[in-house]
Amino acid sequence: MTLIQNFFLFDKSAPFLPSSYDPALIVLSVLVSIFSSSIALQMVGQSGPESSSKGSKFLILFAGSLALGCGVWAMHFIGMLSFQLCTTVSYDKTLTIVSMIPSFVASMIALAYVARPKIHWVELVVGGVLVGSGIGAMHYTGMAAMRTDVLLRYDPVFFSLSILVAVILAILSLWVRFGLSNLKLSRNVSTLVAGSVMGLAISGMHYTGMFAARFIGTPDTSFTTGSSNPTFLALAVSITTITFTAFTFAVNAFIRYRKLVNNLRTSETRMRAIVTTAVDGVFTLNREGRILDFNNSAEKIFGYRSEEVIGKNIQLLIPEALGNKEEDWIDKRLLGKFIGTGQESFGFTKSGGRFPIRLAVGYAKLPNEDILVCFVTDISEQKMIETALKQSELQKRSLIENIPGVTYRCLLNDKWTIVFLSEAVETLTGYPVSDFMEPNPKRYFVDLIVPEDRERIGAIVQEAVEKKKAFVLEYRILDKNGNVKWCWGHGSAIFGGNGEVLFLDGVILDITERRNMEEELRRSMEKAELAALTKTSFLANMSHEIRTPMNSIIGFTEVLLSGELKKDQVSHLEIIKGSAKSLLRLLNDILNTAKLEKGAVELENNTFSLFKLISELKSIFGLNARKKNLEFEVIRDPNLNEFFIGDSLRIRQILTNLIGNAIKFTDLGKVVFRIDLEDSYIHFSVKDTGIGIRADRLDKIFDPFTQADISTTRRYGGTGLGTTICKQLTDLMKGEIWVESEFGKGSVFHVRLPLVPNTRIDPHKEKLFDYQYPKLKILVVDDMEKNTELLKLLLSKEGHTVSVVYRGEDAVRKYSEETFDVIFMDVQMPGIDGLETARIIRFHEMQENVKRTPIIALTASVFQEDRDAAKDAGMDGFVAKPIDLPELLSELASVLQLNGVSGSKKETKVSALIAPSESDKERIKILFPEILNAFQRGTIEESHINELLTLITGKVEEEWIEKFLSNVNQFEFEEARSRLFEFSSFLNIPGIES
Known part of the structure; x- marks a missing residue:
C-alpha cells in the first residue's frame, strides 16, 4: 500500500510545480522515434529468403532491435530534455542506462513478429500488449532515474491511459505492417508508414505518461531556465544514438554486402551449372580467338578434353569461323555472320571427322577485355533426318507423280473444295491443276461428275465418314472434250483432335479402259452363254429327235428277236440292233462330253x-x-x-x-x-x-x-x-x-x-431285275404312235392292261374318267406338254383329296435339268429313250415300291443220263484246268471245250450243255466256271476243287 501511495497521487490538493516543453525538441523526439522505427523495420525487412542463415537472421533482428530500442530510449530522454521544470533536475546514470533494456526487449518482441510472413490476430494482440508494456516500462524506468528536490507522483487514470495508448498504437503499428502488404505498396513506402505509426506509438505513450506525472513541491525561486545543465544526459543520448546508429548501418552494410556476394556466388554457380550441364557445346573466346573456357558438352561434341583446347585458336575446331585476315575476324566473321541468329557451319573432331554444326555467338564487352561466348549444336542427326525427309518427300512426290491416277486432298463441303491436286488431273479431265485450286477456282471437280452419279457417291462418302471407314467409288465424269470417262476412287477422312473432319484424302484412277473391257467381256460372256444355250438346246433337240426313232428301232428289233425266226433273220436283226446301239453310244458320248463340260455330272x-x-x-x-x-x-x-x-x-x-x-x-x-x-x-x-x-x-x-x-x-x-x-x-x-x-x-x-x-x-442297294409284279392298269401318254405301240406291246407281254392317249388334254380326261395304277408320260408333246399335264393331275388330286397316282416321265433328253424339271412337276420316275425294258421295269418297281427277287439267272441242275467211264473222267480231269485257266485269262480254248462237250454229250442233260455254251459265248466266264465245278462235283470226279 505504501508503494502505491509513493507512486500514484491520490491527494488532489497537493501543490504542483509548473512545467513547460521546448517545441523543437518535441518535434525532434518524434522524428527520432519515427526514424529509429523505420530503420528497424527496414533491417528486419531484409531477413528474407536471401538471408537463409540463422546467424544472419539473428544479427539483423538484434541490430534492428538495438536501433529501435535505442530510438525509444533516445526519444524518451530528448523528450525529457524538452521538459522544463522550476527546479533543478539530474539523472541517475545507472538507471538511465538500465532503462534502455525494456525498450530493447520490447523492440525484439515487436520485430520478431514483424519478421514473420503472416500473423494471427491473437499473436497481433499479444505482440502489441508486450511491445506497449515494454515501451511503458522503459518510460517509467527512465522517469525513475530523475533526481530532484520535488516529489514525483502519477495520476492513476492517465498512467493507465499511457499504457493503453502504447498498447493500442503498438497493435496498430503491427497491423499496419501486415495490412499494407495487401495494398501492393513498395517496400520503402510500407516501411515508412509502419515506422511512422510505431514512432507515434512511442511518442504518444511518452507524452501521455508525462501528462500523468505530477511534481509536488515549491518552486525554486533561484532556478532559471539555463541553470539546469544535464550534461550527462545530453552526452549519453548523443553518444548512444550515434554509436548504435553507426552499428545499425554497419550491420545493414554488412548484410547487404554479404547478400550481394551470395547473390554473385549463386549467380555464378547457376551459370556454371547451366553451362556445364547444357546439351549444346559452350566455350568462350578472347579477341585473338583463343579459347578461354570449354564445357563438358563441347568435349563430347569435338572429342577434345578442355585442357587440350584452352588457349588454342578456334580455327582448330571451326576453321570457317576465321577469315583470311585474322585481325578483324570478330568484326567481320563471327559478329557479322554468327552473332544474334546463329548459322550453320562445319566443325572438326579430334579424329579429323567433319560434321555439321549450328554456331551462335554472344559478345560481351568487359572492362579489361572483350569476350565471345560460342554456342555449338551438333546437327548431324538433324541433317540425317532432313536428308531422310527430303528423300521421303522426293519418294512421295515421285510416287504421286507416277501413280496412274490423281491424288487429292479436299474439304468435305458441297463443292469438295480442292486443297491439293496432282498434275495427273489434266490427263484425266483435260483441265490443268490451276483451274481447280483456290482462291479463285475456275471450276470444281464435283461439277465434272455426271449428275446421275453425284447423289449416289455423296451418300457413300457421307456414310463412310460417319463410320470412320474408307470409301470406294465408281462413277463417270465428263472431260474437257465431252467424253464420258469412268473413274475409280478410294479415300478416307482425316479427323481432328475433337473428331471433326479436316480433309478427305484419296486417289482417282481412270478405269474407262477396264470398264470397256468388262463391257466387252460381258458381251462376250452373253454370246458364249447364248452359244452354250444354243448348243445345249441343239443337243437336247438332237437327242430327242434321234432317240425317238431309235426307241422304235431298238424296241421293235428286240420284240422281233423274242419271236420265232430263221437263223439269217436273227443275224440281220442282230446287225440292226448292234448298229442302232452303236449310234446310241455315239450320241451318249456327245451328250456325256457336253454334260461334263457344263459340270452337270x-x-x-x-x-x-x-x-x-x-x-x-x-x-x-x-x-x-x-x-x-x-x-x-x-x-x-x-x-x-x-x-x-x-x-x-x-x-x-x-x-x-x-x-x-x-x-x-x-x-x-x-x-x-x-x-x-x-x-x-x-x-x-x-x-x-x-x-x-x-x-x-x-x-x-x-x-x-x-x-x-x-x-x-x-x-x-x-x-x-x-x-x-x-x-x-x-x-x-x-x-x-x-x-x-x-x-x-x-x-x-x-x-x-x-x-x-x-x-x-448293302443288299438293299443291289439292283434287282426280276420283280414280282401285280397285274397293273397302265396309262401311256405319248404323241408318237410308234412309241405308244412299242410300250403297249412290251407291257402287255408282261401281263399288264395298257391304255394309250396321244395328247396331254386326252391324258387329263382319261385320268378323270378311269383309275390307273401308274402313268407313263412323255415330256415333250404338242399342246399341253407332259410337265404341265402332271401338274394338272397333281392339282386335281389335291383338290379332290384322292390317292396319288405314280407318274413316270418318258423323254429322249438325258440332261439333269430335265430330270429336275420332271421331279418339280410332280413326276415320280424317269426313263430315258430309247426304252430298255429291264431299266423300265426296274424304275416301275422302284416307283411302286415292289419287292424284287434275285436277278441272277435260275440255275439248271445237272442230271446225269449215263455216268462217264473212268478213262473219260481222267481226260476230263486234264481238260478242266486248261479250260479254267483260259477263263481266268479272259480267253476261250475252243479245242478243249469241244473235246469236253464230246466226252459229256449224251451223259448229261442237253439243257445244262446249252446253258454252259451260252455262258461261254457271252463271255460269262464266272458263271461258266461255276457250272464246271458243279458238274465235277455232281459226277464225283476227284482232284478238281473250286
Missing part, C-alpha cells in the same frame, strides 16, 4: 463289287477280242479287296472306253487289262499291241475329237470323244490318267482312282 458313291465289274468287262470284251482273234488277258492283284465305295457306273464307263479302244485299234496280238493296289489308289492299266500313238499327238490325245491322225479316223471310225470323257471323269473323281505309247508297237493307258475299300454291298 454328279458322282454317286455307293458300295460296289470290283470283282463283279471286272468279270462283266471280261465277259463283254472277251467276245469282242475273240471276234478279232485277239487274246484278252485280265490280271488282278491277289491283295485286291472285292468291295469299294465309288461310282461304279462312271468307272465302268472309263474302262469300257479304254478297253474298247484297245481292242478296236489292235489287229494282232493281245490286250492286257491289269488291276493293281497302290496305297489308297486302284491302278487300272490297259495295254495293247496295236497301232500306237505318234509322239507329237500324245499331249493332245485327251482333247475332244482327237485321234492319232486322220487316217485312223477313216480306218477305225469314232469321234475321238472316248478318251476325253475318260479324262473328264477321272478328274471329276480326283484321279489321274496318262498314256505311254510307241508308234507301231502299242499303247498303255493308266488310270489311278482314289477308291475307299468296304466290306460288303
